[in-house]
Amino acid sequence: MSGLETVKVIVDAERQAAKIIDDANAQAANIRKGIGTGIQEQRQQMLEAARKDAAAIVARAEAEGKLEADAYQKESAQALQVLVAKASTRKDAAVEKLLAIIMRAEK
Amino acid sequence: MMSETEKFTEDILSNARGKAQSIIDEAETEAQKASEEAKTAAAREAESIMQGARADADAVKRREISEARHRAKIREQEEKDKIMQEVLERAKKRTLELVKDESKYSPLLTHLIESGINELGEKDVMIHLNARDLKTITSLEPKIARFAAHVKVEWSREPIEASGGAIISSPDGKMRIVSTLEQIFDALESRLLIEASKSLFGE
Numbered sequence: 001m002s003g004l005e006t007v008k009v010i011v012d013a014e015r016q017a018a019k020i021i022d023d024a025n026a027q028a029a030n031i032r033k034g035i036g037t038g039i040q041e042q043r044q045q046m047l048e049a050a051r052k053d054a055a056a057i058v059a060r061a062e063a064e065g066k067l068e069a070d071a072y073q074k075e076s077a078q079a080l081q082v083l084v085a086k087a088s089t090r091k092d093a094a095v096e097k098l099l100a101i102i103m104r105a106e107k
Numbered sequence: 108m109m110s111e112t113e114k115f116t117e118d119i120l121s122n123a124r125g126k127a128q129s130i131i132d133e134a135e136t137e138a139q140k141a142s143e144e145a146k147t148a149a150a151r152e153a154e155s156i157m158q159g160a161r162a163d164a165d166a167v168k169r170r171e172i173s174e175a176r177h178r179a180k181i182r183e184q185e186e187k188d189k190i191m192q193e194v195l196e197r198a199k200k201r202t203l204e205l206v207k208d209e210s211k212y213s214p215l216l217t218h219l220i221e222s223g224i225n226e227l228g229e230k231d232v233m234i235h236l237n238a239r240d241l242k243t244i245t246s247l248e249p250k251i252a253r254f255a256a257h258v259k260v261e262w263s264r265e266p267i268e269a270s271g272g273a274i275i276s277s278p279d280g281k282m283r284i285v286s287t288l289e290q291i292f293d294a295l296e297s298r299l300l301i302e303a304s305k306s307l308f309g310e
Contacts, residue, residue, distance in 0.1 A: 001110070001112060006112050009112055009113075009116055010112065010115060010116060010119070012116075013115075013116030013117075013119045013120055014119060016119075016120055016123070017119045017120055017122065017123030018123070020120070020123040020124055020126075020127045021123055021126055021127055021130070023127065024126070024127030024128070024130040024131050025130055027130075027131055027134070028130050028131055028133065028134030029134075031131070031134040031135055031138050032134055032137065032138060034138070035138035035141055035142055036141075038142065039141060039142055039145035039146075042142075042145065042146065042149065043145060043148075043149040043152075046146075046149040046150065046152075046153050047149065047152055047153055047156065049153070050152070050153035050154075050156040050157055051156060053157060053160070054156050054157055054159065054160030054163075055160070057157070057160045057161060057163075057164045058160055058163050058164050058167055060164070061163075061164030061165065061167050061168045062164075062167045062168070062171065064168055065167055065168035065169070065170070065171030065172055066171055068168070068171065068172050068175075069171045069172050069174065069175035070175075072172060072175045072176065072179065073175050073178070073179060076175075076176075076179035076182075076183070077179075077182075080179075080182065080183050080186060083183070083186070083187075083308065084186055084190065087187075087190050087307040087308055088190070090306055090307050091190070091193070091194055091197075091307070093306060094194045094198075094302075094303050094306035094307050095194055095197045095198050095201060097302060097303075097306050098194065098195070098198035098299045098302060098303060099198055099201050099202065101295060101298070101299060101302060102198065102202050102291060102292065102295060102299075103205075103211070103215055
């Protein structure tokens, strides 16, 4: 191999080496770019799932609250009926008591 | 056998491949790390959303129950008010009917006049009655004279507008104690409501 041919072989090898590095840099850039998109998608998925779960938790609590509220309302309506019935039996006595106070005219 | 030139170019390419691999490895490691960090951050965000939701859920549940309690309380109060008003009205009606029962009304009227004279604290007083009671002055006078011997009592001939009771005033009318049945009832109303509540609901 002549000296010129040797130089040519070495220059080719350098060129190939530079291309290998360039390709690697391009691949690295793609990896970085790809991960950016991947991260964004993954984040969106996680947050979307969390939002769905959150909405379900609130909806469930609202339904539970309504059930408890209904139960409370029924109980209090029954208690009120008892209270009204008891008070009704005391009306006459209450009127007499008020009348006695008025008769004494104690302001 | 490999020539020196071939060995040299192979070294160049081998170095390049090694460097290329480390560039890619570095990018992958970086990507892996970024991915992990992003995952952790997103998990934190998601947890924060969930925490908010749990707090909202508690608040929603508490609000539902609290509103139900509030509605029940209002309903209960409305029912109680209704009953108390009924009792109050009946007591008022009975009070206004008292005037028809001389045995009960006469002592009440005497008592009202006596209290009015004492409260006014004057030596000369004027007593005002309604038209019906004015006709009973003859029977009232001796009773009033018993406890008001030191007071000069005049009876106004002008009837007042009242179901019963009396107005005791100074002769010039500047000071007056109004003890009509209506006024007594109005003055006692808040106390009567409290007493009615105690009697009816044990409160």
